[in-house]
Amino acid sequence: MTPKIITRDTLAFLGKGQGHKYSHGHALVLSGPPGHGGAARLAARGALRVGAGLVTILCPLRAVLEHSTHPNAIMIRGIDGPTGFVELLEDVRVSSVCLGPGLGLTQITAEMVRVALSSDKAAVLDADALSRFERAPDTLFEQLHARVVITPHFGEFRRLFPDIAETLAEETEKTTPEPKIDAARAAAERAGCVVLLKGAITAIAHPDGRSSVHMATEDRAAPWLATAGAGDVLSGFITGLMARGLSPMEAAEAGAWLHVECARRFGPGLIADDLPDQLPGVLAGLKA
Numbered sequence: 290m291t292p293k294i295i296t297r298d299t300l301a302f303l304g305k306g307q308g309h310k311y312s313h314g315h316a317l318v319l320s321g322p323p324g325h326g327g328a329a330r331l332a333a334r335g336a337l338r339v340g341a342g343l344v345t346i347l348c349p350l351r352a353v354l355e356h357s358t359h360p361n362a363i364m365i366r367g368i369d370g371p372t373g374f375v376e377l378l379e380d381v382r383v384s385s386v387c388l389g390p391g392l393g394l395t396q397i398t399a400e401m402v403r404v405a406l407s408s409d410k411a412a413v414l415d416a417d418a419l420s421r422f423e424r425a426p427d428t429l430f431e432q433l434h435a436r437v438v439i440t441p442h443f444g445e446f447r448r449l450f451p452d453i454a455e456t457l458a459e460e461t462e463k464t465t466p467e468p469k470i471d472a473a474r475a476a477a478e479r480a481g482c483v484v485l486l487k488g489a490i491t492a493i494a495h496p497d498g499r500s501s502v503h504m505a506t507e508d509r510a511a512p513w514l515a516t517a518g519a520g521d522v523l524s525g526f527i528t529g530l531m532a533r534g535l536s537p538m539e540a541a542e543a544g545a546w547l548h549v550e551c552a553r554r555f556g557p558g559l560i561a562d563d564l565p566d567q568l569p570g571v572l573a574g575l576k577a
Contacts, residue, residue, distance in 0.1 A: 292470050292492075293501035295542050297575070313342030314384035314532025317377065318525065319401055320348035321393040321417075323355050328390030328416070328521040330356065331561050333363045335525025336387065338565035339547065340572075341532040347374065371400045378408040385411040387528040389418030390521040406432040411531040415440045415524040423448040430480050435496065437482035438527055438537045442520060446486055450476045466490045466502045474500055483537040485527075487520060491545045495538050503545040511552035511559075518561030523548045525565070547571060 320329035473494035530540035551567035
């Protein structure tokens with residue numbers, strides 16, 4: 290099956306349509322303990338900027354104050370671990386969940402992942418929500434389903450899929466996309482969900498064999514994306530797009546393109562905080 294090349298035309302439909310905040314979805318972003326909330330805030334801001342109608346950060350009760358000093362448009366909710374999370378996911382208006390950025394590698398992370406995945410809500414798993422299962426990846430794969438996107442960089446991919454990762458070499462300017470596409474396809478088939486393997490060449494694969502590739506190389510290169518927190522924003526973009534009703538594959542494809550386009554629009558000197566604020570201009574350009 291020939292992979293699709295992600296271009297501007299892939300997502301020209303974004304920014305169209307009308308509705309109210311709940312028709313544009315409610316995204317939840319889980320956060321870790323005090324002092325580790327920045328990654329979740331980056332993801333939440335990305336989800337809100339990309340068009341989710343509401344975004345709520347869920348955090349331990351002792352971390353509420355830390356988050357409350359940040360953007361007013363993002364709601365904050367303290368929860369008492371998995372029990373409180375279960376109750377929130379019973380709300381039918383919750384449409385997507387982001388787990389991983391800054392969440393930590395403790396058992397509580399594994400429990401939160403279990404709760405989210407058992408709810409059958411659309412979900413994005415990144416960072417700690419993936420690395421927590423390094424020692425027993427099959428226990429994660431058993432829980433994943435078709436409404437999930439996982440977004441590993443190479444290191445996280447290698448922890449979950451060590452045998453598949455052996456087929457990949459470190460990316461260079463001369464790297465071709467085929468090995469990465471093949472690796473993402475094999476991983477998606479094993480995991481049973483959409484896999485977005487990050488990098489200058491981003492390969493996205495669906496368990497049914499569909500795949501796409503985004504090339505942030507040559508005239509679309511954005512090397513300044515190699516900055517702390519950039520991947521958290523990408524997770525937020527995908528979460529927000531799924532909250533709006535895009536399928537996991539569509540959201541991953543659109544998120545990858547928007548992520549690079551925001552970086553290119555800002556240019557050198559970029560930090561992750563800058564990415565979401567480039568979205569209004571990028572989305573406006575899609576209507577042209």
